[in-house]
Amino acid sequence: MCVDFGWRTFFILKTVRLFFTKEHRIMGTNASLRKADKAKNDEFYTQLSDIEKELSHYKAYFKGKTVFCNCDDPYESNFFKYFAMNFNFLGLKKLIATCYDSSPVAGEQLSLFPDKRPYKIEITEVTDENGDGATDLADVEYLLKNKHNTRAKLKSGDFRSEECIELLKQADIVVTNPPFSLFREYVAQLVEYEKKFIIIGNQNAITYKEVFPLLQKNQMWLGCSIHSGDREFRVPDNYPLKAASYRVDDKGFKYIRIKGIRWFTNVDYKERHEDLPLYKKYTKAEYPHFDNYPAINVDKTADIPYDYNDIMGVPITFFDKYSPEQFEIIDGIGRYSILDNEATKKAGKYLSMVDGVAKYFRIIIRRKK
Secondary structure (H helix, E strand, O other), X not given: OEEEOOOOEEEEOOOOOOOOOOOOOOOOOHHHHHHHXXXXXXXXXXXXXXXXXXXXHHHHHHOOOEEEEOOOOOOOOHHHHHHHHOXXXXXXXXXXXXXXXXXXXOOOOOOOOOOOOXXXXXXXXXXXXXXXXXXXXXXXXXXXXXXXXXXXXXXXXXXXXXXHHHHHHHOOEEEEOOOHHHHHHHHHHHHHOOOEEEEEEEHHHHHOOOOHHHHHOOOOEEOOOOOOOEEEEEEOOOOOOOOOOEEEOOOOOEEEEEXXXXXXXXXXXXXXXXXXXXXXOOOOOOOOEOOOOOOEEOOOHHHOEOOOOOOEEEOHHHHHOOOOOOEEEEEEEOOOEOOOHHHHHHHOOOOOEEOOEEOOOEEEEEEOX
């Protein structure tokens, strides 16, 4: 079966069924990990199709690079599968994957390893083992029989551990689905070690004080392929199905749909430099000022006026259309200013309020042209 993403048909899957796979776990000690996982319901397994759609925009970047998937058990990780099956097509130098411990969906796609403890895999060569002219999952099963590829146990597998940080230092780029509950800490580590990254998360991370400044300074931006709607993720068998939208397939596998999913990256792509077309004309009646902040409120990104040159507050979905050449990011406001939090706390005024009604977090912007 060929999978074509519009830019090239680049791998063949013959007899293997592709499922949603595990991409992250909350890290910590064994006891605290399991407790946190259960409490936070933080395990979501990313679809291969979502990975393919996003990474198709960065194909040229990967040539000669070392890719690190540091929340990815190769038993289940679609990130690992994507890079292993496209290792030669992308021209990778090395693929490194680490996992914390055994996965609740292990063994359903690959049977690479007899035991499932914290470990790392380093891939430097991928060959067509079965001689069919394509690199598929049947070949991936033979990866570790190649003397150029290695598997080794880890003490922890936690992305914050010394052993994983040493692997991070080797990498050119990190691509994975990190734990949503640890997103702040995860991004901070990537920034500290000055790594390129393409990671998936919730759009509400835009409002985090640790994340927003990176977006404001154009050090991070949203990815190219997801701009609206929700996404389906597979979840462990013991996951409580409390989501508004879920299903169980004919094999008993559980899936939920999560709203507000976005890719976050610092790898550039041409589409983010395209100007947003502006059609609306400014009027005082349609664009009231915030009660406690010197900017007008714009409820929809599509309604940004083309003839208003002062600052305005727009929804967080603005970042889906943001071009750094067209707009300047000034601040982010909710109850307080995200960039001047302490001062606005002391003032005690709800900033994103219009006519006494609080608006959800607003991005304060100004047109550059």
